[in-house]
Amino acid sequence: MGRPPCCDKVGVKKGPWTPEEDIILVSYIQENGPGNWRAVPINTGLMRCSKSCRLRWTNYLRPGIRRGNFTTHEEGIIVHLQSLLGNRWAAIASYLPQRTDNDIKNYWNTHLKKKLKKQQAMGAIFAPPPPPSSSAETAANLPAAVHLDNHHHRYHHDAIAASSSTVDHGCYSNPEITQHTTITMRRSPFADVAADCSSSSYASSMDNISRLLGGFMKSSPPTATDVKPNIAVVTDPFMSFDRISGTGAELAFVPGVQQLQQQPVLMGGISYDDEATRQQQQQLHHQLPLCSIEKWLLDEAAEQVADLMELSDGGCSSLPLLY
DNA sequence: AACCGTCCCAACCGCTCTCCG
DNA sequence: CCGGAGAGCGGTTGGGACGGT
Structure with a gap:
């Protein structure tokens, strides 16, 4: 030390x-x-x-940081992920690329914790919601109405974190898998340039200094198009929760739609284009039931992918980036 | 207007993890 | 394999903003 x-x-x-x-x-x-x-x-x-x-x-x-109030949708995601992952703010932040872990942590500590306490005191404990596909009913059951205002979600699952979290959420029924496996996804510092920033304080009023410097993205940092080939969109939603032995494996995915590009998923130096590995992973998936929170997230992700595709078709320059 | 308490968030601290020689 | 250095992460804090008295 x-x-x-x-x-x-x-x-x-x-x-x-x-x-x-x-x-x-x-x-x-x-x-x-x-x-x-x-x-x-x-x-x-x-x-x-x-x-x-x-x-x-x-x-x-960094570009793409969204400031200002959290939406109810973001709140919902944070609450669920916190119950799933515990205080792993960086992991939670990977679901909300426009928010920093610090922001989320602060928001949790200053708002959500109190809010939850209050609700629990009133006997209204957040229960894992059913998938939002059940529309109106779902919205009523969610802690917050779901507004799909975040187009660029990447989904991160850390089985170790989930299983070793101090929060006993009871999602994982197969301890063998959860004990030895991990997936880590990291957001790109360059992701989501297109965020709409609303702000008030100095730094916020600067609306990110980078914006003042017009051609910020022009040089060495990877641009959306630079990195795009490394994004694999996985058709099978179960693929998204790959369990890979060891640590440090990073996998990018957007569940629920057709694979956009036939590129190996290469994250953190580990390539997942190997078919045997892929099949092994899929086997693991099928041994592992998803809890309702995960299902909810996956379903939601599918919808967000649609948004994402729309955005990219619409000439948006800021596809999710992964490194 | 002045004081006080509370809230909020940017930034810091210290520990762990990862990489590399 | 080991140790050092750098990077990352989560917890905590300092101080400004704000509201109440």
């Missing part, structure tokens, strides 16, 4: 970021892409530690 905090150095500035600092940071990332955070303060002259730069970028400056 004991590595000294990176921000303990003398001369390292703390506290709120100024617009000038933001612009410097964004300009640098525009040129060099995100990553290698250690080099950022050195090369930019920012008196900030690398961590602070990364945080500022991921939580505030």
Whole structure:
């Protein structure tokens, strides 16, 4: 233990970021892409530690961040995922690419926790809802009305997290599978440029500094079209919950529609185009019943994929990106 | 108007994970 | 395999905004 905090150095500035600092940071990332955070303060002259730069970028400056009030739909997703995954905010955030884990965490701590407590006190405990396909009935049962305003959902499932979560949700009936398997999906820092940002504070009023810098996406960071070939759309919704032995496997998927491109799903250096592997995974799926929350999410995902396709057809430049 | 308490969120802290030599 | 460095994640906090008295 004991590595000294990176921000303990003398001369390292703390506290709120100024617009000038933001612009410097964004300009640098525009040129060099995100990553290698250690080099950022050195090369930019920012008196900030690398961590602070990364945080500022991921939580505030990166394109596509949606600010402002959470929709009831987003609330619903957060509540369900929290019960499923526990306080794994990064995992939850991967379902809401326009929101940062920090935002979700804050929203949970300041709003949803209270809201749930209140509801529980009133005896109205959130129960896993039936799939939304049952329309009006479903809407009544959901903690929040479902508005499909988030077009770019990617679905993340972490079986380990779910099974080891302190929240006993009772979704997984096969402990052997849940114990040894994991899937991790990460949102791209470049995803969802087309988010509509409503904002009020400094940084929000800047509407993301990146927007001020018109051609932000022009250089090294992967663009939507750059990355698009790595997105595999999986027809079988069960595919989406692949259980792969080991850790660190990353799989991109959008369940419920035809495969858009015949590309291997290559995430984190692991390719899933191998047919034998695929079949093994499918076998695992069929051993593993989905809980209602997962079903709900999958059904919802199918609808969102339709939105997604519409968007991409409609010339939207910000398809979900994965890395 | 001044004070006080509460709320909210951006940012920090510290731990864990992952990668690489 | 091991250790160090960097990156990522979740919990916590500081302080500004806001509302009530």
